[in-house]
Amino acid sequence: MKQLKTIKIxxxxxxxxxxxxxxATVLPEDRADVLYHRFDGGGVTVSGPxxxxxxxxxxSVSVSANYYVDxxxxxxxxxxTTASAYTEERTQYSVGVDYLHSKxxxxxxxxxxxxxxxxxxTLSFGVSQDFFGDLTTLSIGYSQGDDTVMKNxxxxxxxxxxxxxxxxGLTQIITRSFLMSLNSxxxxxxxxxNNPYRSVRFLDPSVPLGYSFQQEIYPETKTSTAxxxxxxxxxxxxxxxxxxxxxxxxxxxxxxxxxxxxxxxxIGDYFTVDLSYRDYNQNHGDFYSDLFPFxxxxxxxxxxxxxxxYRSQSVGAGVTWDFKMNFIGIEKGSLNLFINYFxxxxxxFRDIRVIDTPGTEPFYKFNAMVTRAYVSFFY
Amino acid sequence: xxxKLKNLLLIISLSVLSISSLYAAEKISGPAQDxxxxxxxxxxxxxxxQKGNVVLINFWASWCxxxxxxxxxxxxxxxxxxxxxxxxxxxNLDATPELSQKLLKDITVTFPVLFDPENKVSEAYDxxxxxxxxxxxxxxxxxxxxxxxxxGYENDYEEQVKQLLRE
Amino acid sequence: xxNFFKKFMIVTMIILVTxxxxxxxxxxxxxxxxxxxxxxxxxxxxxxxxxxHVYEAREGARGAGGGGGGGxxxx
Numbered sequence: 001m002k003q004l005k006t007i008k009i010x011x012x013x014x015x016x017x018x019x020x021x022x023x024a025t026v027l028p029e030d031r032a033d034v035l036y037h038r039f040d041g042g043g044v045t046v047s048g049p050x051x052x053x054x055x056x057x058x059x060s061v062s063v064s065a066n067y068y069v070d071x072x073x074x075x076x077x078x079x080x081t082t083a084s085a086y087t088e089e090r091t092q093y094s095v096g097v098d099y100l101h102s103k104x105x106x107x108x109x110x111x112x113x114x115x116x117x118x119x120x121x122t123l124s125f126g127v128s129q130d131f132f133g134d135l136t137t138l139s140i141g142y143s144q145g146d147d148t149v150m151k152n153x154x155x156x157x158x159x160x161x162x163x164x165x166x167x168x169g170l171t172q173i174i175t176r177s178f179l180m181s182l183n184s185x186x187x188x189x190x191x192x193x194n195n196p197y198r199s200v201r202f203l204d205p206s207v208p209l210g211y212s213f214q215q216e217i218y219p220e221t222k223t224s225t226a227x228x229x230x231x232x233x234x235x236x237x238x239x240x241x242x243x244x245x246x247x248x249x250x251x252x253x254x255x256x257x258x259x260x261x262x263x264x265x266x267i268g269d270y271f272t273v274d275l276s277y278r279d280y281n282q283n284h285g286d287f288y289s290d291l292f293p294f295x296x297x298x299x300x301x302x303x304x305x306x307x308x309x310y311r312s313q314s315v316g317a318g319v320t321w322d323f324k325m326n327f328i329g330i331e332k333g334s335l336n337l338f339i340n341y342f343x344x345x346x347x348x349f350r351d352i353r354v355i356d357t358p359g360t361e362p363f364y365k366f367n368a369m370v371t372r373a374y375v376s377f378f379y
Numbered sequence: 380x381x382x383k384l385k386n387l388l389l390i391i392s393l394s395v396l397s398i399s400s401l402y403a404a405e406k407i408s409g410p411a412q413d414x415x416x417x418x419x420x421x422x423x424x425x426x427x428x429q430k431g432n433v434v435l436i437n438f439w440a441s442w443c444x445x446x447x448x449x450x451x452x453x454x455x456x457x458x459x460x461x462x463x464x465x466x467x468x469x470x471n472l473d474a475t476p477e478l479s480q481k482l483l484k485d486i487t488v489t490f491p492v493l494f495d496p497e498n499k500v501s502e503a504y505d506x507x508x509x510x511x512x513x514x515x516x517x518x519x520x521x522x523x524x525x526x527x528x529x530x531g532y533e534n535d536y537e538e539q540v541k542q543l544l545r546e
Numbered sequence: 547x548x549n550f551f552k553k554f555m556i557v558t559m560i561i562l563v564t565x566x567x568x569x570x571x572x573x574x575x576x577x578x579x580x581x582x583x584x585x586x587x588x589x590x591x592x593x594x595x596x597x598x599h600v601y602e603a604r605e606g607a608r609g610a611g612g613g614g615g616g617g618x619x620x621x
Contacts, residue, residue: 025621026444026445026618026620026621029444031590033590033591033592033593035592035593035596036592039600050592050595050596051592052591052592059529059530059531060529061592064591066591066592066595116590128615128620131509132570133569133570133572133573133574133619134508134570134574134617134619135570135571135572135617135619137615139615152613165609167609167610169615171587171615171616172615173572173577173580173615173616173619175572176572176576176577176578176579176580177579177580179580179585179587179615179616180618181587181615183610183611184610185608185609185610185611186609187608187609222605224608224609225609226607226608226610227610228607232585232587232616234579234580234582234584234585236615238582238584239584240582240584240585240608246607246610248606248607248609248610250606254606254607256605256606256607258607264584266584272584280601280605280607282605282606282607285606306604306605306606307606312605313602336590336593338593338597340600342596342604365581368604370597370600372593372596372597373569374590374592374593376590403615438575440575440578441578442577442578442581442582442616442618443581443620444618445620445621446610446620472575473578474576474578478578486598498576499574501573501575502573506573506574506575507570507574508572508574508619508620509575509577509618509619509620509621510620510621511574526621527621528620530620535596
């Protein structure tokens with residue numbers, strides 16, 4: 001791939017720079033976190049735990065492990081209109097190791113996610129290096145995913161989906177109160193990239209409903225690139241304000257962008273309040289349509305609302321309570337509660353739970369509440 | 380497959396090479412710049428008055444994690460060698476000296492803690508990392524410089540101090 | 547996006563090459579604001595990973611979540 005060649009061209013001089021740079025960094029601190037997460041909206045409820053433990057072993061190695069579960073009970077609009085409500089559980093395990101050697105942190109991470117109809121395995125590699133008096137941090141990352149898509153009720157349905165991620169990041173300290181971060185990620189997938197249960201609809205005057213369904217057909221490859229820019233500023237009375245912008249585009253014709261504003265305010269010695277607002281906009285993919293004119297109207301067909309034109313706005317608020325303790329090596333901890341409220345509005349995906357002339361149903365919209373409640377311990 | 384492997388190898392060699400280059404301790408030379416700073420006790424402490432002793436100067440700040448790790452080791456060293464012609468000066472670089480309490484109330488140290496809130500001494504010593512340790516011989520000359528702190532550095536400090544005490 | 551990638555790389559290269567001769571304008575002992583936990587670019591990993599997962603699952607876009615760096619710049 002061309003991007004790969006460009007990356008290589010840059011990496012060789014970096015090797016030379018490695019000789020002259022004399023600055024080191026630190027490993028992430030030892031910690032244990034227990035999170036309860038919950039997504040409630042659009043007829044879907046997904047909740048579960050996420051537990052992380054991280055510890056330094058030997059002077060320059062930090063290991064981490066994460067256990068994550070999604071318990072899904074779904075009666076989403078897709079499910080309501082084409083299937084029946086279901087419950088499901090997805091379990092994910094991750095293990096990682098970070099190695100620090102004078103100036104460079106090298107990370108390796110393996111994740112396995114499994115549910116009754118999807119198995120995913122991802123291996124990630126990353127290198128992070130500080131330069132110029134530690135004012136600049138450059139990081140590069142590569143991940144490889146090997147997934148198997150299955151279908152409940154059809155044991156012989158097994159399709160592969162492979163994925164490769166290329167990440168580049170540059171964080172730069174601008175002044176003693178301001179820093180910025182530029183990140184880019186290119187992802188290539190190939191294999192079975194659609195949802196084996198999802199359908200598209202097409203005009204069908206031969207049925208009373210006026211439309212009929214057929215299986216969605218997706219291309220077997222997809223390449224996407226996202227670039228984000230983040231800035232964070234320290235306000236003199238001790239607070240932090242941040243702004244983030246990301247632009248995304250892929251070979252399926254989806255173009256999206258979002259901006260996010262954040263504000264962090266410590267209150268007293270023990271409390272911190274976080275506020276955020278995020279506004280996401282997306283244009284539909286090339287082969288997307290809410291209603292196709294007839295069966296097999298195109299080579300590729302999609303009616304996935306996540307490929308439609310829509311806007312998602314969310315507000316978030318969080319409170320953190322920091323506490324000190326002295327118990328079996330634990331020095332301090334924090335109790336955290338974060339709530340995000342989302343509003344999704346679709347411009348070309350219709351709510352077909354409403355029976356009307358096909359193509360005139362109201363556009364779909366839904367709200368969702370996302371909760372994160374977690375406790376962290378540092379030792 | 381091949382390009383992926385090449386990529387991986389490239390990234391690994393990048394890390395290895397940048398790893399193997401510099402060890403963060405240097406032999407330095409030249410007279411140690413004199414200074415007078417206020418200490419915790421309220422009294423002024425002057426570097427030139429320490430001539431005849433081996434002096435270890437440690438630049439630190441309350442918000443610096445590795446400084447927090449290093450402090451107890453410095454205290455141990457101070458206790459061991461202070462009666463043998465060695466002194467240790469901890470220079471706090473916090474913009475507001477009161478912030479030094481964040482670290483000092485958790486870690487008890489008996490060596491002199493001096494305050495350099497205007498960062499004049501750190502500027503004079505060209506401090507390039509946090510923390511920074513400078514070891515000065517009995518004649519008032521700078522001999523060793525350590526940038527940053529990784530567990531195990533205290534062993535090097537001890538070796539170097541013992542060497543200078545023998546001179 | 548190939549074009550953009552190349553430009554990003556070239557800019558990074560220029561920064562790295564010229565940066566060698568530039569003296570850090572924020573001294574390591576002037577980083578108390580940047581070292582403050584409220585200025586961290588990443589929140590608790592379990593929390594950040596989860597919300598990123600929500601975005602990726604509900605939205606068409608993915609990637610470029612964020613990096614490390616900043617902070618106290620110790621060692």
